[in-house]
Amino acid sequence: MIEILTRADEPRVPAWFDQMFRGRAKVFHERLRWRVVVRDGREMDRYDEHERTIYLMAIDTAGQVVGSLRLLRAVGETMLDNEFRDFFSPPIVIRSAEILECTRFCVHGDQTSSKPNAVSSELMIGLCEFALANGIREIIGLYTSGMTRIYRRVGWEPREIAVAKPEFGRLILGTWAVSTAALQTMTLRAGSSRERAPSAQ
Incomplete structure (x- = not known):
């Protein structure tokens, strides 16, 4: 199950937010050794x-957060504008109300018996559903080259825009075109049909 939340929802479901932030720490700090x-x-x-930051959380049958991602609208501050600005030469500026920046894509592998690929697929299907329901035409985000095969397997492969400078590692900036065709492909490969995500409040 995919839940779409903002920080305003935290008092209602504090355990989910706690699990998400702890899961991010284990993945990005402990496993990947990012400077977070x-x-x-x-x-x-x-x-x-930010109160307008949007989260997608994958919730398992036991009510635990097993994966998550974060969305920022590309009309205000984004990580591409700030933290990732020096990764590319020249810096890349993207501004559009029809584009979302996706960051902190995270599968909490140690918290669930679900297969990581299944959680990744569920998150991407939920992301595409949300984007279609809210007039978003593209998703932008950084990813490692190793993630390409996962996106290809799920059925929503990004288009490469730029490659980061060598000193920042093999990081790629890509864009995912939002379409019903992409959603249909992912849903078919996932082997299930799901309800569309609600509009953000």
Whole structure:
């Protein structure tokens, strides 16, 4: 099940937010060794303080968060504008109300018996559904070259825009075109039909 939330929802489902931030710390800090800020076992940054930040959380049958991602509208501050600005030469500026930046895509593998690929697929289907329901035409995001095969397997492969400077590692900036065809392909490969995601409030 995919839940679409903002920080305004945290008082209603505090356990889900706690599980998400702790899962991010385990993945990005402990496993991937990214330079992220972890406090009290939770990975958070300034974008998590924005009331308009959108989260997609994959919830298993036991009510636990097994994966998540974060969305920022490309009309205000984004990580591409700030933290990732020096990754590319020249810097890449993307501004559009019809584009979302996706960051912190995270499968909490140690918290669930679900297969990571299934959780990734569920998150991407939910993301495409949400985008279609809210007039979004593209998703942008950074990913490692190793993720390409996962996106291809799921059925929604990004178009490469730029490759980061060598000193930042093999990071790629890509764009995912939002379409009903992409959603149909992913849903077919996932072997299930799902309800469309609701509009953001």
